[in-house]
Amino acid sequence: MSFVRDYIKRERSCVASGCAGVRRRRSRTGAAIAEFGPALFILFFFALFPAVDLIGVGLSYCSCMSLVDLQLREACKIPRTQALDPKGSVQMGIPNAWRPTVMGGASSVGDYPVTQVEYNPSMGNIYVTVTTTFYIHPLLQIPFFPNVPAIGAPFVTTIAKSRILENPAFAAQ
Amino acid sequence: MIETMTAFLILIPVGLAAFNLFVLVSTTQINEQLAETASRAAATKGDQQGALNAAQDAVDHVATSNVIQSAALEQVNFDPVAGFVNVTTTMVVKLPVPLPYFSEANCRANSIQPIVSTPAPR
Numbered sequence: 097m098s099f100v101r102d103y104i105k106r107e108r109s110c111v112a113s114g115c116a117g118v119r120r121r122r123s124r125t126g127a128a129i130a131e132f133g134p135a136l137f138i139l140f141f142f143a144l145f146p147a148v149d150l151i152g153v154g155l156s157y158c159s160c161m162s163l164v165d166l167q168l169r170e171a172c173k174i175p176r177t178q179a180l181d182p183k184g185s186v187q188m189g190i191p192n193a194w195r196p197t198v199m200g201g202a203s204s205v206g207d208y209p210v211t212q213v214e215y216n217p218s219m220g221n222i223y224v225t226v227t228t229t230f231y232i233h234p235l236l237q238i239p240f241f242p243n244v245p246a247i248g249a250p251f252v253t254t255i256a257k258s259r260i261l262e263n264p265a266f267a268a269q
Numbered sequence: 270m271i272e273t274m275t276a277f278l279i280l281i282p283v284g285l286a287a288f289n290l291f292v293l294v295s296t297t298q299i300n301e302q303l304a305e306t307a308s309r310a311a312a313t314k315g316d317q318q319g320a321l322n323a324a325q326d327a328v329d330h331v332a333t334s335n336v337i338q339s340a341a342l343e344q345v346n347f348d349p350v351a352g353f354v355n356v357t358t359t360m361v362v363k364l365p366v367p368l369p370y371f372s373e374a375n376c377r378a379n380s381i382q383p384i385v386s387t388p389a390p391r
Contacts, residue, residue: 135273143280150284154291161298219326221310257302258330260309 145236146247152204152235153246157253159203160230163194164255168226171213172259175269179213179224186226187211206233206250215267216258222267227256285366292336292365297376300360303331303340304378308356311345312382320347324356338363343377347384355381
């Protein structure tokens with residue numbers, strides 16, 4: 097019975113200090129639980145879900161950069177005709193091999209990436225430029241941002257990287 | 270509502286700082302690749318001046334933007350005795366969300382490539 101005595105003592109001290117009224121008023125009107133819903137709604141739809149979307153787009157972008165690195169690494173080592181072939185290793189083989197991997201699967205790239213390969217001679221060297229366009233879909237489609245890229249609409253990004261052609265003779269083959 | 274606003278006050282600066290970090294890491298990687306391309310271009314030349322011109326040409330190919338303010342060649346060391354060329358590049362990066370006392374970053378990258386313009390000793 098000692099806890100009952102402690103409870104009564106706490107209540108009396110609370111009444112004496114004036115805090116008892118405050119406690120009763122919150123519990124009777126239910127203000128805390130009424131604010132809980134709108135607060136969570138705002139927090140989720142305007143902070144948490146956009147943050148998840150932005151993190152997802154960042155990861156997808158890193159994954160796309162790694163794909164362009166792989167394509168460029170291949171393009172600077174093979175003849176020009178093979179690199180420009182739409183069904184060759186640069187434009188189709190490597191993206192097909194990339195999509196089922198963990199990096200490719202984790203990225204939410206919707207459509208097939210579109211790749212262009214260019215050759216630019218300069219100062220005795222030949223630069224190979226691989227340009228790939230990606231359509232990254234948001235992980236969570238938030239209806240309150242219908243046309244905002246990466247949150248309510250696909251994020252279209254083009255990644256271009258250059259490197260020197262390893263064998264200059266490949267530019268003419 | 271007060272708790273939500275307080276959470277926003279904490280979350281928004283953390284998100285902006287994370288975005289700054291992402292841009293900084295990304296541009297640092299671009300600078301690393303630029304140094305590698307410049308050293309690879311310099312390695313195809315036969316002397317110091319040719320290597321310098323080729324590396325400068327590679328740096329001139331970098332497209333500047335609001336984030337990448339400038340890219341420059343800091344050092345080219347063409348060493349035919351050792352058989353290596355050493356190139357250092359710098360890049361001035363303007364952070365998209367400027368912070369007090371930290372609105373710009375100066376990235377430096379170094380790359381070493383073997384000289385491929387001369388036949389290897391037998």
